[in-house]
Amino acid sequence: MSPFSRTVDRGKRLLGFDNGEARYGYTTTAVQGPVSTSRAASTWVRTTCGYCSVGCGMLIGVRDGRAVAVQGDPDHPVNRGRLFPKGLTEHLMIAADGRLTSPTIGGQPAAWDEAIRTMVDSFKALIDEHGPDSVAILSTGQLVTEEFYTLGKLARLGMGLRHYDGNTTLCMASAVAGYKMSFGTDGPPGCYEDLELADVVVLWGANIADNHPLLAPRIMQSHHGLRPTIIAVDPRVTKTAMLADVHVAVKPRGDIALLNGIIRHLLDEGLVDLDEVRQRANGIDELLAHLDDWSVERAAEEAGVEADVIRATAITIGRAEGCVLAWTMGVNHSTQGTMTVTLLNTLALLTGNIGKPGASPMSITGQCNAMGTRETGFTASMPGYRSYDNPVHRADLARLWSIDESRLPVERGRAYPDIINAVMSGKIKGLWIIGTNPVVSYPNRETLEIALSRLHVLVVQDGFETPTTAMAHIVLPAAIWGEKEGTYTNSERRVSRVRAAVDPPGQALSDSDIFRRVAAEWGCADLLADCATPHDAYDEWRGVSAGRPCDYSEITLDRIDVEGGVQWPNGAARLYETGAYNYPDGRAKVYPVEPEAIRDRQRAAYPFNLNTGRTVEHWHTRTKTGRIGILEGLAPEAWVELHPIDAEALGVYAGDFVRVSSQRGAIGRIRARITSIVRQGEVFIPFHWDERCANRLTVDEFDPISREPNDKHCSVSIARIGAR
């Protein structure tokens, strides 16, 4: 276009020749009915939402090779046509700005071959000099299952790396470890239909209204008649607590005391059939002996909840015909996360709320395919929930893959925080980060940034520019949701299909294509020979999972298409319906749990407890949602919630800027929201923002079993820094 015609066009625009009616006026399409022309789609692609793990079925509307609209899939069993704000704007994510379109080396665009060769050569040089301990991988919960399966084989067998973990350790590792300790393997036992069938739903540290929104209507608008009694256990009056019938405002880290008190009262009231439980679970006597020290009054004192509330809650749970105990990060994000999970499982076992309709201890997972990596990944366990130290499992895998058993790793290797610690101490010198943004999501940001800056080679593979890609030596541009094929598994173990609606931008490739290129350059392409396409990888994985608790063998892609999503194992709605658990003796296990004090506790210099969390408008570190105008417009900035009495003492008014400091760092300016949603002495900050990053404050303490961070409890101080 010539400068002259550009000037003419600009002039015509300013004079208002075009009022946009042709772009935005109504058009009618068969699927949508009357709709703005800008959103009128000519074809529809059936897929699964790529944000949280609820796993809603949806349709992407495409016109002229661009995603222009989305609709909930009315036939999908999870959401029945409904979507929430992030899902409803998901098509806008694909064409958002900030996409990576070319590999770069040292910030300069490079060809794929060159980028992959540089990466492989650098990693191999490190391994030659410092051994296989010197290179590690951190991945995500947002690839498709086929890619996790491929990556696991590439990392542990092909590249022979000892340290490979995912950001899933930052969100649901405690649930995994807790399930393993209670039942012998991982695997959420219940399903969403249980939320509708239950008499009582306890949402324990689970703000589903913000974080798993499409589960809320499943509870509120039960298709089976009566709405269950909803009990929310949370230190904050979350949106979920507002829609609950009972809100138990437990003190931070008070939930172990609260659970001990509830179990104590159930035993006192004779609401536990001990004889039956003894037949199904080990460890009952130790539990009972431990609970001798726990009176309801002591529990009330330590949980910050009135004794009568504990009693009433126990009675409600104990008398329910079916009770779902659902939890998320309020439980998992703690140095005692794993043990708290076992205690929730114990409560379910004691009250018989497992393995039957309308009852289960239900961990609601975070990312869209965190479950896929739990089952296929090669991190906390080997693919198919196999143990590194179980000879039968090892022989099994060696046979399935036609490899020598000695090629299988003998142990899990370092978990996420231990990888970071090893980077900090210089033991790990090369790191490949895939689809995650630790600069914003990892606790104690300053330390993390120092660690990453010490790496000799940092390779980051992502769809968008992020603060982490900005630190990388080599950047690999990946396709994102809507641009690739595969499957996701949701929180109720339901496998749904994910499809490409449009092509990735520029030179971006799907993650599985990138893995295959790395394998070829590394010289281990033969390992992935049978995973040439996502379909092939899925079929291979089905074979590998056969006979395992997470059995996908009968869940063919065709069957998923017919049923709109199928639960493992092989279509079963619930686990443990026979009363047999996955320990060798078929019994579950219960544990006594004693609460520990918060280590970075409130004191004169840091008088507030900081709780972190999320808001419905944003996703993780906003690398996606921060680029979508509608969502940004609903929540444009981070904020800190402060109780009115604390605010008055500090002289802070609504909307004032304050400085929040911890022993580790500070947020210089953040807007104060004065609200009794938080308890006095406690503050809350959503963690999504790179600017005003909550993880500058959080403490890098981790659960000793799951290695999950303690993101809900650390102490901070607040200072007013003047009016706006």
Added chain:
Amino acid sequence: MRKRRQGCPTNAYEKLSNGVVVHHADDCIGCQYCTWNCPYSVPAFQPDRRIVTKCDMCQPRLGAGLAPACVSACPTEAITVERFVPAEWRLDHAAADAPQLPSAELTLSTTRIELPHDLPVETFSASDWNLRPEHPHWPLVWLTLVSQMAIGASCSIAWGAKTSESRIVAATLAGLSLLGAMFHLGRPIAAWKAVRNLRHSWLSREVVLLSAYAALAAVAVPFADVAAGAAGVGIAGVYASARLYIVPGRPAWNTPLTIVRFLATAAALGPALTGRPIVAAFGAGAALTATALNWIRLRRNRSQPWLGAVRLEVRWFGPWTAARWAVTAVGIAAVAGGWVAAGFAALAIGELIGRWLFFVTVVLLNMPGAFWRGAAGSNR
């Protein structure tokens, strides 16, 4: 039965027989006057289209037997569309009232709101903290200020100062004021449509009166006898200008004091330009007095759109407000003391700051919102 939205100068709004008000993009010139009239911020200017658009309840979807898109999209079925009987609704529309929501009386709002049963007696809007300046609308600062200066000059001329230079100055200012106003429109190409709604819209009347004034002022250059007629039409034009700011949706403007303020600007600047220092001094004094009286009026109501406007002017823009008063005081002293040129410059600067403050310190009536409603970067 059609009933047009009364503010729109181009009759772009149409009330359908089912009660829904629709907006026709082809008729809209992007003047945004409707956005001032709506106390719920329903019409919104779309920079991409350079016009205003509003919810039409998905009229074609209703026609096809479908629910509006928002109703279909809501996962918890919180929105429904229902039929109502206009006559009954006119008698009792209390169901459309809610705490901190502008009264349903203002527009006879038919959005029925079901409140929670346990709503506290004292319920506030979470967005109340968020007090921030409005858009300055520079073309309108220009139009009102320059047209008022010209009309003030024309009045002064009609009163006796019959130099041809001053008539040329008045005519030139009148023309320039209108030219500048074109930059306020999203679609200047369709500016002529602005005169379509003389029956109801003060904006149409303003356009016609100020254009007629400019034409008469031009004729008055060679034919001095027309000057009195020009002055008369001009004053009517200032009145029409002021009237279009008197809308319930903008409480700080919604007062006869706005008419006083606009006329006082004309009395301050025109006579100062045409050598009538005493009139100019009184005019400037009246402008300051009317501003101060408006603060007293607004302070009686503690709600944000009233008290917040005063806070913006005296606190947020405190230095600017102080500068306006100081510069105007200097201007008054200067014109009274015989330094007419310097005095005119000071008064013009004072009134310029004052008119800019008039636009940026208004606080609109709006729906109560969540914490970020109306904040910088939010969807307003």
